[in-house]
Amino acid sequence: MFNTLFPFLHLAALLGILGYAVVSLFRGNVPRFGLIVLLLAIYYVFLLHPAVKKEIARRKALKKHP
Numbered sequence: 001m002f003n004t005l006f007p008f009l010h011l012a013a014l015l016g017i018l019g020y021a022v023v024s025l026f027r028g029n030v031p032r033f034g035l036i037v038l039l040l041a042i043y044y045v046f047l048l049h050p051a052v053k054k055e056i057a058r059r060k061a062l063k064k065h066p
Contacts, residue, residue: 014040017036017040018036018037018040020036021033021036021037021040024036
């Protein structure tokens with residue numbers, strides 16, 4: 001159950017942080033928005049992107065060998 005729940009909680013937290021950044025932008029706090037978006041981009045590149053690439057490769061391999 002935890003293995004299913006963890007990704008959804010993680011996604012909700014990331015979307016919440018992104019929402020906070022957008023609210024900051026609308027309130028006129030551009031430096032805060034830029035910092036949050038920059039940190040989220042760094043987080044994606046170093047932590048999430050390698051896993052996303054592995055999952056895409058895994059799914060392509062499954063299609064080739066049914």
